[in-house]
Amino acid sequence: MTEGRGRPKKPFQESCEKTKKRKVQHLLDSHSSQELAFASRLSLHRSGKRHASSVIQEVTEKTPTRAHKFKKAYKMSMRKSNNNKMFSPEEVLAILVDLNLTKQQYMTLRQRLKEKEVYVFPSYDVIKSVKKECYPPDHNIVVSESSAEIKLQAILNITTSRIVKVQDIVLQQCINDIQPDSVECIYKWGFDGSSGQREYKQKFTNDTFCDSNLLMTSLVPIQIHGLQKSNSEKITLWKNPRPSSTKFCRPVRFLFEKETKDTIKNEVMYIENQINDLEPTKVIIGSTNLKINNKLLLTMIDGKVCNSITDTSSQVCYICGVSPKYTNNLELAKNRTNNVSTYSFGLSTLHAHIRFFECLMHISYRLEVKKWQIRSPEDKQSFKRRKTYIINRFRKEVGIIIDQPKQGCGSSNDGNTARRFFENALLSAEITGLNVELISRFGVILATISSGFHINISAFEKYAMDTAKLYIEYYNWYYMPASVHKILLHGADVIKHCLLPIGQLSEEASEARNKHYRSFREHFTRKTSRIDTNIDLLHRLIVTSDPVISSIRPNPSKKMVPISPEVLTLLTSSDSIPREKTVAIPNSESE
Secondary structure: OOOOOOOOOOOHHHOOHHHHHHHOHHHHHHOOHHHHHHHHHHHHHHOOOHHHHHHHHHHHHOOOOHHHHHHHHHHHHHHHHHHOOOOOHHHHHHHHHHHOOOHHHHHHHHHHHHHOOOOOOOOHHHHHHHHHHHOOOHHHEEEOOOEEEEOHHHHHHHHHHHHHHHOHHHHHHHHHHEOHHHOEEEEEEEEEEEOOOOOOOOOOOOOOOOOOOEEEEEEEEEEEEEEEOOOOOEEEEEEOOOOOOHHHOEEEEEEOOOOOHHHHHHHHHHHHHHHHOOOOEEEEEOOEEEEEEEEEEEEEOOHHHHHHHHOOOOOOOOOOOOOHHHOOOHHHHHHOOOOHHHHHHOOOHHHHHHHHHHHHHHHHHOOOOOOOOOOOHHHHHHHHHHHHHHHHHHHHHHOOOOOOEOOOOOEOOOHHHHHHHHHOHHHHHHHHOOOHHHHHHHHHHHHHHHOOOOEOHHHHHHHHHHHHHHHHHHHOOOOOOHHHHHHHHHHHHHHHHOOOOHHHHOOHHHHHHHHHHHHHHHHOOOOOOHHHHHHHHHHHHHHHOOHHHHHHOOOOOOOEEEOOHHHHOOEOHHHOOOOOOEEEOOOOOOO
């Protein structure tokens, strides 16, 4: 017998849902639900599926609520099986920080997953309890309409104790071999002013306050070390993997004030008074009570702060006091008496890139007139014409924007612009007309002090001095800026007096924190009052820099570049750096 024409019919089990309904419609029309359930139970039993047959009998032939109980028990069993895959509250909080999720966004995401019977996220109440563990005691937090502050002792205690929690296993293994009174946690601290902040439509009780200017003080833990009992050698117990990142940048206080000479001095005096009254942080490691001393280094500052603290002009070197007129006299500058106390300020490596870059750009604008000051109309016209020409070429050929004002936040000359300038030394020299060797040497010096490795002092001092002589040979008519003079002539002395590699003491974390302040204030704070806004903002800054949460968060990807042979010759061999070793390029515009 031949088959009929048309498309062959599919077996019932291979049909779609709509086709299955059509095929069984005649059964539904001619039989009751009890008959169909009984027939299903017998059919399953005959085919050997006795457990399925028993379930149908329990659900359809027992009490009316039996089906609901079966469904509820099944859901509970699925939830328990998923509990093994549920994120811990700390992991969830790290995800919230990384993705910048608000409370409402998290609850919406959790509800959507719950509807799909996926239970991987705990309730928000559990997350709130973990958040509270990140905060210092409430009596150590002082908030007003114009400021918010955590007492220095309190932020150091909570930071050190949270680091100990992260490093608990390592510390328990080493605690018996360490001298108890030698354990020390080193922090770098500083502050930075920011203008052009958004002014909120919230009333101030005092009309003299304004939220358009901000001064934020912060600190970053760098490492914890101690001395061994046997030979008194220093052993590192914990080390910050990203000392220039905002992941560990802890807030101390912020206030709505403009960064002036008086506010800078007052802020330094205020924090140093608290530093003088510090006590060791008490922690418990296993069954051992340990006191950890806290040491703070004022290095997260820029040249403006250094000049304000030392009462010197921005054009004068705050280390040796030489004026612009004599910066090109290397012998005179080298033989002057230095203010050794200023060595502790570091070298402001982030701003050093910008200052070196701007120095070369200002020389290139003046190459036709070769004068430090532009006064005559002819010189001004020549200066303007050449400046426009160079800016346009960099925009077209390199893709960087130079010397363009940005409303409320300085100019377009930032760290990323400077780094791209020095990365392309040949092209930069061709556009600017400057000596390519000088550009390359500047780039090597900046890469060395930013590397985060130990530097060979004698080699660096000779290299910097040779660079200064090369500068004088070609551009003696342009007075060397104080920021360039500081690194070329005093950089080796500053590095020698630093407890840690100079690259680990940079101010990048505090600079990048300004961007977080704007974002957190807008998206993660209540606007019911200025005090509520400041409280929520301070809490957000604390959570996003908590050592426990930050240790869970993945490190952001960075552009990795190989260390050049010239830089390797200026580093010490104790670091055992392979020639193919790469370093992350710091980025002040991101984390």
